[in-house]
Amino acid sequence: MATVASSTSGTSSTGGTAGAARATGETGGPGEDALLAAFDAAVAAEERIEPRDWMPDAYRATLVRQMAQHAHSEIIGMQPEANWITRAPSLRRKAILMAKVQDEVGHGLYLYSATETLGTSRDELLDKLHSGRQKYSSIFNYPTLTWADVGAIGWLVDGAAITNQVPLCRCSYGPYARAMVRVCKEESFHQRQGFELLMALSKGTPEQHAMAQDAVDRWWWPSLMMFGPPDGESAHSAQSMAWRIKRFSNDDLRQRFVDICVPQAEALGLTLPDPGLRWNEEKGGYDHGPIDWTEFQQVLRGNGPCNEERITRRRTAHEEGAWVREAAAAYAAKHSPAAADATAVAA
Numbered sequence: 001m002a003t004v005a006s007s008t009s010g011t012s013s014t015g016g017t018a019g020a021a022r023a024t025g026e027t028g029g030p031g032e033d034a035l036l037a038a039f040d041a042a043v044a045a046e047e048r049i050e051p052r053d054w055m056p057d058a059y060r061a062t063l064v065r066q067m068a069q070h071a072h073s074e075i076i077g078m079q080p081e082a083n084w085i086t087r088a089p090s091l092r093r094k095a096i097l098m099a100k101v102q103d104e105v106g107h108g109l110y111l112y113s114a115t116e117t118l119g120t121s122r123d124e125l126l127d128k129l130h131s132g133r134q135k136y137s138s139i140f141n142y143p144t145l146t147w148a149d150v151g152a153i154g155w156l157v158d159g160a161a162i163t164n165q166v167p168l169c170r171c172s173y174g175p176y177a178r179a180m181v182r183v184c185k186e187e188s189f190h191q192r193q194g195f196e197l198l199m200a201l202s203k204g205t206p207e208q209h210a211m212a213q214d215a216v217d218r219w220w221w222p223s224l225m226m227f228g229p230p231d232g233e234s235a236h237s238a239q240s241m242a243w244r245i246k247r248f249s250n251d252d253l254r255q256r257f258v259d260i261c262v263p264q265a266e267a268l269g270l271t272l273p274d275p276g277l278r279w280n281e282e283k284g285g286y287d288h289g290p291i292d293w294t295e296f297q298q299v300l301r302g303n304g305p306c307n308e309e310r311i312t313r314r315r316t317a318h319e320e321g322a323w324v325r326e327a328a329a330a331y332a333a334k335h336s337p338a339a340a341d342a343t344a345v346a347a
């Protein structure tokens with residue numbers, strides 16, 4: 001049900017014309033057309049939509065789809081890197097990697113909480129992940145074969161994530177935008193640790209340099225696929241941009257990422273595995289070779305190198321964690337105000 005935009009409306013909700021136009025959906029309130037007009041005006045005025053505000057069903061469904069996929073990606077994304085925690089080459093590297101993997105689960109938790117503000121429960125979301133009804137990022141279906149993969153993930157995967165997610169800090173839905181602020185700050189550390197790790201390997205022995213190059217060769221193209229299908233084939237982009245959920249198209253963000261990575265690869269002394277990479281003076285950016293979209297579609301259909309392994313591991317972890325959830329629920333029930341009242345009455 002629609003409600004008045006209230007003081008919970010976040011920093012950019014100005015309470016201006018559009019905000020004031022948001023009206024209550026209580027009996028006798030404005031009809032659907034007026035609510036939609038007020039919603040559109042709020043979005044156009046760069047106000048934030050908050051959980052209690054009226055919103056079109058399709059806007060809500062789009063947010064749940066994207067935010068749930070994002071949350072799932074964060075927790076599935078722990079697996080490829082966690083694979084190397086026990087084999088990190090030094091205590092320093094191990095401590096850094098543990099902190100990074102822990103950050104990823106934290107991002108998942110913010111995002112699940114933000115998605116719950118749209119009226120879904122975490123159980124429902126996890127059930128959809130485990131049964132394959134909701135996706136997670138294609139990138140996490142590739143294996144981490146060597147230690148250098150930890151560096152390549154930090155540099156390229158976290159780098160792509162930042163490129164995609166910084167604009168989401170200005171997403172029209174308040175809880176998602178606010179969650180992204182902290183996520184992006186942490187992702188920046190992750191990206192830098194990956195760059196620093198690869199730099200150490202690149203400047204190390206010839207074997208270490210070769211290991212770093214091999215990792216970059218394997219992660220480059222899947223990182224470009226993280227931005228989603230080309231604009232012409234992106235089912236949701238146009239509507240999501242009109243609603244100011246997405247601020248830039250998939251191809252525009254991919255281009256930005258390529259332009260950032262080329263000089264960084266040079267600084268690392270590593271080569272990006274694309275003979276088609278060329279500076280294009282006219283567009284002020286790099287042209288790149290064709291992306292294998294057949295591979296992307298295969299990964300999305302569950303046929304990537306690690307899809308089966310990732311989802312099986314996730315389901316097992318969920319089942320093995322059942323006792324923790326039960327204990328937490330029992331503890332919460334015991335210490336809730338209602339339980340305390342019941343105890344007082346009984347006494």
Ligand code: BYC
Nearest residue numbers: 070073074077136137138161225226227228234235236237
């Ligand atoms: N992988 O119409 P489109 C991280 C799907 S976490 C899988 O362009 P949209 C990190 C798409 O869902 C990284 N599926 O969609 C974590 C749609 O399918 P449905 C995750 C993809 O939503 C730990 C269909 O293809 N980041 O970085 O407008 C450690 C058509 O696509 C992918 C986010 O989730 C993909 N790569 O745009 C380290 C960011 N691409 O739903 C790092 C938030 C597309 O119709 N998400 N699909 O069945 C977004 O910005 C957007 O959802 C996307 C796709 C740009 C990904």
